[in-house]
Amino acid sequence: MIQWFYLFLRKGTIVMLMSELIIKKRDGGVLTTEEIRFIVDGYTRGEIPDYQVSAFLMAVFFRGMDRRETLDLTMAMMHSGDTLDLSGITGVKADKHSTGGVGDKTSLVLVPMVASLGVKMAKMSGRGLGHTGGTLDKLESFPGFNTGITHEQFMEQVEKVGMVIAGQTADLDPADKKLYALRDVTGTVNSIPLIVSSIMSKKLAAGADVIVLDVKTGKGSFMKTQEDAHELATEMVEIGKMAGKKTVAVVTDMDQPLGCAVGNALEVKEAIATLRGEFAGDLLELCLTLGGCILTASGMADSDEQAREMLMETIHSGAALKKLAEFVEAQGGDPASVYDPTMLPMAPVQVEVPAEQAGYVSELDALGIGMVSLKLGGGRATKESDVDLSVGVVVHKKVGDPVAAGESLATIHAATEQAAAAAVAGYRECVKVTAQAPAPVRFVKEIVR
Ligand code: URA
Numbered sequence: 001m002i003q004w005f006y007l008f009l010r011k012g013t014i015v016m017l018m019s020e021l022i023i024k025k026r027d028g029g030v031l032t033t034e035e036i037r038f039i040v041d042g043y044t045r046g047e048i049p050d051y052q053v054s055a056f057l058m059a060v061f062f063r064g065m066d067r068r069e070t071l072d073l074t075m076a077m078m079h080s081g082d083t084l085d086l087s088g089i090t091g092v093k094a095d096k097h098s099t100g101g102v103g104d105k106t107s108l109v110l111v112p113m114v115a116s117l118g119v120k121m122a123k124m125s126g127r128g129l130g131h132t133g134g135t136l137d138k139l140e141s142f143p144g145f146n147t148g149i150t151h152e153q154f155m156e157q158v159e160k161v162g163m164v165i166a167g168q169t170a171d172l173d174p175a176d177k178k179l180y181a182l183r184d185v186t187g188t189v190n191s192i193p194l195i196v197s198s199i200m201s202k203k204l205a206a207g208a209d210v211i212v213l214d215v216k217t218g219k220g221s222f223m224k225t226q227e228d229a230h231e232l233a234t235e236m237v238e239i240g241k242m243a244g245k246k247t248v249a250v251v252t253d254m255d256q257p258l259g260c261a262v263g264n265a266l267e268v269k270e271a272i273a274t275l276r277g278e279f280a281g282d283l284l285e286l287c288l289t290l291g292g293c294i295l296t297a298s299g300m301a302d303s304d305e306q307a308r309e310m311l312m313e314t315i316h317s318g319a320a321l322k323k324l325a326e327f328v329e330a331q332g333g334d335p336a337s338v339y340d341p342t343m344l345p346m347a348p349v350q351v352e353v354p355a356e357q358a359g360y361v362s363e364l365d366a367l368g369i370g371m372v373s374l375k376l377g378g379g380r381a382t383k384e385s386d387v388d389l390s391v392g393v394v395v396h397k398k399v400g401d402p403v404a405a406g407e408s409l410a411t412i413h414a415a416t417e418q419a420a421a422a423a424v425a426g427y428r429e430c431v432k433v434t435a436q437a438p439a440p441v442r443f444v445k446e447i448v449r
Pocket of ligand 1 (some may be wrong): 195319
């Protein structure tokens with residue numbers, strides 16, 4: 001009761017009523033900077049209850065926010081906790097974020113490539129969410145790897161090694177932690193101003209000069225249509241620019257998994273193979289595109305073509321793989337596992353999924369394959385679940401590939417024969433083989449600068 005009184009009164013005067021702000025947004029009103037700050041600060045401090053903020057989020061979900069409101073929400077969230085000041089670190093500091101997908105091991109390839117060229121990559125990452133994987137879980141496949149470093153270690157490693165990927169500390173953007181958890185259970189995740197403020201507040205709090213965003217579109221992503229992905233990309237770029245950062249967004253396909261591996265250690269192995277120059281395809285294409293955006297925005301390359309050449313050279317020379325090993329060692333992992341991936345976790349059971357008919361793969365349901373990996377134990381059923389780092393799926397036939405009857409579509413990596421059999425059945429439901437080859441899909445849909 002005393003707490004409530006404090007909410008309404010500041011120095012004896014009634015300031016704002018949360019219920020009035022809910023009604024204002026519900027009726028399509030535009031909130032002021034002070035009103036938005038009041039909501040974010042009050043919720044972060046635990047003074048405004050979940051039920052009022054849930055109602056507010058639902059009002060935003062249906063009524064939206066204009067760009068000024070979205071910027072205010074982003075800034076209020078960013079200032080809800082600590083922010084990192086990277087200005088004392090030499091050189092350009094860049095950060096990359098993906099809106100989340102299946103088989104998305106981009107950071108494990110892109111970050112060492114770019115860091116080996118001298119751009120300082122300071123990245124905070126998350127754990128798996130639903131059917132989408134998380135970079136922190138993948139990194140823990142390296143024996144001994146520590147994702148929970150302090151702000152001081154974070155800064156020191158950016159300067160010394162040129163790259164860091166760590167978990168977000170509790171004191172960075174606490175508003176997002178609370179709001180995201182509430183959105184997850186109130187049907188309010190898929191709102192453009194809420195996604196923009198969630199992602200951009202974290203990126204701005206982490207202090208980089210250049211922010212590159214990978215906005216996924218398709219069945220395996222939050223943005224199911226290209227129009228929605230375009231709007232999300234444009235809003236994030238505008239908010240980043242208004243906050244004084246060089247911001248670029250790339251809209252990419254997430255109808256099928258990225259690359260071939262889905263599952264933590266399997267994805268790390270694919271990332272290492274890519275850095276060894278053994279894999280081309282959509283994963284490498286994405287790394288060259290995002291890396292090109294980072295190098296041109298940082299002023300290190302004059303054109304996308306020049307940037308691509310520089311990035312490919314980091315693979316040919318072995319510089320990117322060496323940078324990955326340095327990074328793994330700096331965060332307590334065994335660098336030998338970068339050069340010998342057989343040291344990484346390996347599932348005891350491997351079973352093929354043979355094609356039942358000849359033809360072309362015309363559909364590969366990313367969301368479904370993410371669920372197959374999750375059910376094998378590669379993701380979390382609840383927030384508290386442990387992840388089995390060794391399990392998952394390796395896709396052998398991607399959309400457009402020809403396949404003969406009996407040829408393997410994928411290999412399932414499982415803890416038991418029983419889990420493998422269920423995964424084989426699950427995987428079959430995700431693949432469509434047709435007599436006609438499907439129309440080619442453009443992987444990089446658009447770049448928003
Ligand atoms: N990723 C985030 O960090 N926030 C969102 O709201 C959606 C995806």
